[in-house]
Amino acid sequence: MKFPTKTARSVFKKLIAVIPKKLQKKLFGHYWAMHSPDRLVLVKEILPKFSKAGGTMLWVGCEKYTRTYPKLLEKHGGVCWTLELVPEQSRWGNSGRHIIGDLTKADLLFPEHTFDVVFCNGVIGWGVNGPEQQRDAFRAMAHIMKPGATLLLGWNTYRSKDPVLAGLSSGWFVPGTLDGLEQKFKIGEHVYEIFERKD
Numbered sequence: 001m002k003f004p005t006k007t008a009r010s011v012f013k014k015l016i017a018v019i020p021k022k023l024q025k026k027l028f029g030h031y032w033a034m035h036s037p038d039r040l041v042l043v044k045e046i047l048p049k050f051s052k053a054g055g056t057m058l059w060v061g062c063e064k065y066t067r068t069y070p071k072l073l074e075k076h077g078g079v080c081w082t083l084e085l086v087p088e089q090s091r092w093g094n095s096g097r098h099i100i101g102d103l104t105k106a107d108l109l110f111p112e113h114t115f116d117v118v119f120c121n122g123v124i125g126w127g128v129n130g131p132e133q134q135r136d137a138f139r140a141m142a143h144i145m146k147p148g149a150t151l152l153l154g155w156n157t158y159r160s161k162d163p164v165l166a167g168l169s170s171g172w173f174v175p176g177t178l179d180g181l182e183q184k185f186k187i188g189e190h191v192y193e194i195f196e197r198k199d
């Protein structure tokens with residue numbers, strides 16, 4: 001299935017957004033997640049750079065289409081944990097290194113200063129929705145990240161207000177970068193941003 005124009009794609013996504021979330025996922029989730037331009041950049045350009053950098057990583061939010069990511073991230077000796085709220089989705093996490101739980105309470109799930117990298121892509125606006133919850137997620141992520149660790153944040157402009165502009169991350173994070181990636185870039189309606197956990 002190919003969409004004729006950018007505008008048609010955008011209208012289509014806005015229409016999908018009004019359908020109940022469970023039905024959205026059933027009907028279109030897998031196809032769109034695998035083929036969207038932001039996903040292709042994530043898998044082909046962004047994750048390989050993080051994989052090369054290695055370290056102890058946390059991937060948040062596990063779906064069928066993300067099941068191969070932990071192995072990709074561990075290819076060069078890194079260690080990748082996965083975290084997912086929904087118990088049934090554990091099967092898409094990294095076997096032996098998966099935790100069922102809430103990102104906003106991640107500080108209760110992992111020891112302080114555990115991770116060199118946290119990937120929080122498609123969770124803001126897809127479960128972690130209001131400003132309070134989003135601030136809690138940043139706070140909890142900062143707690144389990146080492147000082148100077150990297151956060152890859154990915155969010156959809158049609159699912160959430162800008163959490164960074166709202167000042168929800170600034171208590172714990174400053175702009176960062178990794179291996180030539182821009183600090184912030186937008187692909188369609190998906191925003192990627194890289195942050196460094198404050199010392």
Ligand SMILES: C[S@@+](CC[C@H](N)C(=O)[O-])C[C@H]1O[C@@H](n2cnc3c(N)ncnc32)[C@H](O)[C@@H]1O
Pocket residue numbers: 033060061062063066083084085086089101102103104120121122123126127128
């Ligand atoms: C749209 S999917 C994105 C999955 C994946 N992170 C990606 O990049 O495609 C959102 C996922 O985040 C999970 N999720 C939502 N809120 C969460 C929370 N508070 N803690 C952990 N996982 C959460 C959902 O259950 C779902 O699997």
